Amino acid sequence: MENNLDKYFVKSDLIPAVVQEKSTGEVLMVAWMNKESMAKTLETGYTWFWSRSRQELWNKGATSGHLQKVVEIYSDCDDDTLLVTVEQTGAACHTGNHSCFFKKIY
Numbered sequence: 001m002e003n004n005l006d007k008y009f010v011k012s013d014l015i016p017a018v019v020q021e022k023s024t025g026e027v028l029m030v031a032w033m034n035k036e037s038m039a040k041t042l043e044t045g046y047t048w049f050w051s052r053s054r055q056e057l058w059n060k061g062a063t064s065g066h067l068q069k070v071v072e073i074y075s076d077c078d079d080d081t082l083l084v085t086v087e088q089t090g091a092a093c094h095t096g097n098h099s100c101f102f103k104k105i106y
Contacts, residue, residue, distance in 0.1 A: 005035050007079050014050060017082040019092065021099075022071045028092035029100040031060075033082065045070050047084060066090035 008015050014032045021028055031049040033041070037057050040048040047060040047068040061067035068086040075082055093100040 005038055008038065008075060008082070009035050011080050014052070015080060015082060017047075017049065017084050019047065019068060019084045019086055021088050021092075022085040023087070026099055027101055028068075028086070028088060028098070038082075041070060041073070041084075047086060060092075061089065064090065066092065068092070 017033045019028045034050040037048040037050050051058050067089045071085045073084050
């Protein structure tokens with residue numbers, strides 16, 4: 001497992017993290033990680049992200065109880081995007097929908 005996180009933050013201080021439910025393959029959400037939130041995710045086994053609007057770390061589900069237990073994390077070929085597979089408790093979306101991707105446009 002990769003311990004040096006610097007290589008993921010060469011292009012930017014933030015990296016997109018695509019969160020996918022392990023049991024179904026459904027994409028639940030996309031959020032941003034900085035080096036600190038990625039380290040906390042690896043340390044705790046639960047997802048942590050960087051809120052661009054609030055400018056702070058947040059532990060997904062800490063207030064709602066809709067936690068994301070990390071199963072696996074993969075980086076893409078350029079090491080600038082993450083795929084995080086999780087066991088999702090409850091809804092992933094703040095709207096109450098299971099996935100943030102529920103508005104079909106085509």
